[in-house]
Amino acid sequence: MNIIERLNFDAKGLIPAIIQDKETSQVLTLCYMDREAFTRTMKERKICVYRRSKGQVMLKGETSGCVQLVREVFIDCADNSVLFKVDQTRAACHKGYFSCYFQKLDDDGNIIIEEKQVFDPKEVY
């Protein structure tokens, strides 16, 4: 069976994909793929996402150059989500941080930012 027939895309035709940096094991982002984005990702070995805000498939990093090269692919026990281990070019977050999870919560629920920006978004977008 083709793997795409096995995956459980939701009612909107999407499946969540966790992107993890292969080298540092940092979780970089959570994105969504439709069948086209998943197929392109597997073929081109670069993460392609379905941008819900734009309603279209895009190469992750198309504007910024911060592409994600696919190294390994895993699917979960219920075929409901995908995990991609990638080589991250420069930084994953459009706010200029290596990971989108740069906002840490302290015990009181306050946000603290310990990460340093890799680039200034104003200079990239």
Add this chain to the structure above:
Amino acid sequence: MNIIERLNFDAKGLIPAIIQDKETSQVLTLCYMDREAFTRTMKERKICVYRRSKGQVMLKGETSGCVQLVREVFIDCADNSVLFKVDQTRAACHKGYFSCYFQKLDDDGNIIIEEKQVFDPKEVY
């Protein structure tokens, strides 16, 4: 502002939460939380999930004993998802594997399983 007011729960009142093992950095699972599950998780420091199949909030590991102790909490750049770093008791997957992402895809899209089962599900559930 209370953090729960800042998070973007979807139309069904849910937000995706990535669970990562603090020690090994392995991504363990992707789950969903409603406001109650998130609030309980933050208060009890154990992952609580909204089980979509059962329509209720449950302590992760309630049946199996494989609870996840919260060590660190991060939210993404758009407040659309949460990342929890946890101490995993025994194994995260109901199929007996440490991580739910034990199915690896080879270059031809075939599933290969390199992980070893930690426990036999028949003996636990």
